[in-house]
Amino acid sequence: MVITYGRSGSTLLQTAMNGLDNVCIRGENYLAAAPLYESWRRIIAAQNDHGEKYSMPGQPWYGASQLDSEQFGKDLVAAFIRNVLRPEPHTEWIGFKEIRYNNMGNNFEGFIDFAFKYFPNLRVIFNLRDWDSVCSSGWFSKQDPKDVRSMLSKMEERFARSAARYPGQSMTVRYEEMIANPGEYKNVADFLNVPFDAHRIATILEKKLTH
Incomplete structure (x- = not known):
């Protein structure tokens, strides 16, 4: 996941990453992954709050004791990957970039924990x-x-806290540094353990974005 805010240069990062071997980074999707976390969180709350108290068919929370939040989380993420990210043949890394995390408020860090729990082999790049x-x-x-x-202050504080909790699975990049030195993209390639072709990346970065 490329996690950032608007006007951060993330589309350029997305474009360059798609120039790495077997890497496919999709664009924005209105943060469609956020409701996955919210649904999973509600299932856990229902199970914790009412699972032990209501077990009979005539009771208002009947079935709460049988909720399987673990499998639910796995299935939600599997469906997202299959139907939203849609990995192409031979894709080694599939992902997306998104800018709308400021709308999550204090739920952001819970979402990050959910993502690292259920997205397989997750790596996050904070831009x-x-x-x-x-x-x-x-x-x-x-x-x-x-x-x-x-807004930027709050978001970067949340990014920093999350990066500190998952140091081996996350990295932080700055737009200015990436623009000044295309070789900075080698750090991204190394992070994903994929080959880096400096000429290919430089050629990609020469093309002006249209948005």
Whole structure:
């Protein structure tokens, strides 16, 4: 997963990563994975709150004791990978980038724990960008910079806490560094343990994005 916020240069990172051997990083999907976590979380709450108290057919939480949150989590993620990410033949790494995590509020870290629990062999790349550049880019340029900076501060704090909890399975990159030195993408390739072709990546980065 490439996890970031809007106007961070994540589409460029996505594009370059798709130039790595056997790597397929899909684009945004309106954070369709978030409801997976929410549904799983509710099943656990139902089981914990009512599983032991209601076991008869005429009771309001009948069946709560039989809920299988573990299998439910696995099945939710399997369906997401199969129907949303849709791995292509010979794909070694399948993933997506998303910018809408600011809408999750305090549920973000719970989602990250869910993702690392159920997405197989998960690796997360947190993508950051200079705040002034974000504030002056795209739709953010029409918003109060104080509000944008507040959002960015909260998101980067959450990113940092999650990266600290999963140090071997996550990495953090900065847009400015990736632009200044295409060789920085080798760190991404090494993170995924895939070959790095500097010429191929440089050729990809020369093409101007259309959005």
